[in-house]
Amino acid sequence: MSNDQRELRIEKLEALRAQGISGNPDRFSTNYELYEAAQLADGITGVRVSGRIMSVRSFKKLMFINISNVQGSLQLLLKLDEIGEEQYSLFQNYFDIGDFIGVEGRIYSTNTNEKTLRIESYVFLGKALRTLPEKWHGLSNVELRYRQRYLDLMMTQETQKRMLTRINMVRAIRRFLEDKGFLEVETPVLQHTSSGAIAKPFRTYHNSLDTEMNLRIAPETYLKRLIVGGFTNVFEFAKCFRNEGVSPQHLQEFTMVEGYAAYWNYEDTMRLMQEMVLTILEQVFQTTSITIQGHTIDFSQEWEIISFRDLILKDTGIDIDQYPSVLDLYRETMNRNIELEHPEIETLGRGNFIDLLYKKVSRPKLIRPTFLIQHPIDLSPLARANDDDPELTDRFQLVINGAEVINAYSELVDPIEQRKRLEAQAVLKSNGDLEAMEMDEDYLTAMEYGMPPISGWGFGIERLLMVLTDSESIKDCVLFPITKKL
Known part of the structure; x- marks a missing residue:
């Protein structure tokens, strides 16, 4: 101008x-x-x-x-x-x-x-x-649309519709969980440790307390402290921060919906999450059939359930149970000419390595809603071990169109076992795995006061919106995505 x-x-x-x-x-x-x-x-x-x-x-x-x-x-x-x-x-x-x-x-x-x-x-x-702008739709500078979102909202009906869909989706989720008897709570964003997920945190400094702190990567351990304190069904719309690489499916600042139910297991949560997704589709989209990447998916049909081991075996021919050593597993992927991209691949623990393999060869093929179950225990430091096979966890991920939409566990409530797993994570961290989980003594203390059986779940609003609206980038699903400073 x-x-x-x-x-x-x-x-x-x-x-x-x-x-x-x-x-x-x-x-x-x-x-x-x-x-x-x-x-x-x-x-x-x-x-x-x-x-x-x-x-x-x-x-x-x-x-x-x-x-x-x-x-x-x-x-x-x-x-x-x-x-x-x-x-x-x-x-x-x-x-x-x-x-x-x-x-x-x-x-x-x-x-x-x-x-x-x-x-x-x-x-x-x-x-x-x-x-x-006279020809906003013709602008090829996508970064400008993110930087000046107010113009994008003003001029682009698709952006308006997607953001209104997000608002309606949040409302539908909140009402659904409240109608199921869950109480909405809030937990701290500033935390002394980066517990609750496997991710690299953003660090900050608290001047008055003269201490290093992290922006939370997940609200998990604080929500579980509430279960210790007597709450039975809780959820939170939690702003979370993960200092991870930029990709079309990842935001460094995002909104997670996380919740916990005392006396439930992961199969109870699986039923709840399937009902929630169907409710969102019916109330927000007025249909249970949507088109994703050219595929029309009817979410009212039966959802597939498959184990982590069976999925990787089907897609690679590798039986991960036969490779308890991460080094042996790494060599086998190289023998099969499977190239995994990671800047520090040789420092990864076995769980993170298997996760990397799954994301490379299997996840992109999962188009219809699929519950992925029986994750290796070293990939799930906070999940309950399976009673029949202690090397696996009672966990599921909901994957739609190659995106992990919901993550849920039967939670680990044994403080002795939890300490062992966090100590193992601490070793990985000291050996260079920056995404390994930190020791959290305060959380362990809370656990030692006793926990009932618990099942919990977490999902990102932006990721779910991205999948259900068939958006090309997760940045299209947040009002003000982070952009590089000019």
């Missing part, structure tokens, strides 16, 4: 003020949202709406004006013989695309059957000093 255009708009604003018109009025009373007004019957009078001017089509004695907000738009008709010469000229000379306007009038339908409000009076509500 040229400085001349900006200066011209400033001059128009000053001219309005010179005529006694407020450049920044404090309010305007409406009685309908734009999307509501667009559905009214013809002939209804006294309709008051407001919005941003997005287009103006001028004719000799009338103008069609389109105003909008993130939820909808409405066409306005400004006629010279209905509004008067003074008001008509005022709009013509001083209002620009991008400005805000409040109007009152009567609803009618045009010859093309478009609902329109015939303006009887209007009020200036704000000047845009910058011109709006």
